[in-house]
Amino acid sequence: MLLSKMKEGQTGIIVHVGGNNGALRRRVLEMGLTKGTKIYVEKYAPLRDPLELIIKGYHISLRVEEAADIIVDKL
Secondary structure, three states: OEHHHOOOOOEEEEEEEOOOOHHHHHHHHHOOOOOOOEEEEEEEOOOOOOEEEEEOOEEEEEOHHHHOOEEEEEO
16 A cells, blocks of 8 residues: 555555655655654645654654655555
8 A cells, every 4th residue: 555545543564665766765765764664644734745654753744745655564
């Protein structure tokens, strides 16, 4: 399932980080979004963009467009 399709309050494990843009993929990996990482969808902004995630104990925000390049398994 795509990270951008997860609902608030759901937890998952990152399976694959894709992306055609090398710089964007590198930035996402540097933020800790790596394969095998547990991820929790905290909330979406009022217009559903961006979404707030909790990864390794800290909060990050991603655009829905960026989250669509990340594949997760729901827990």
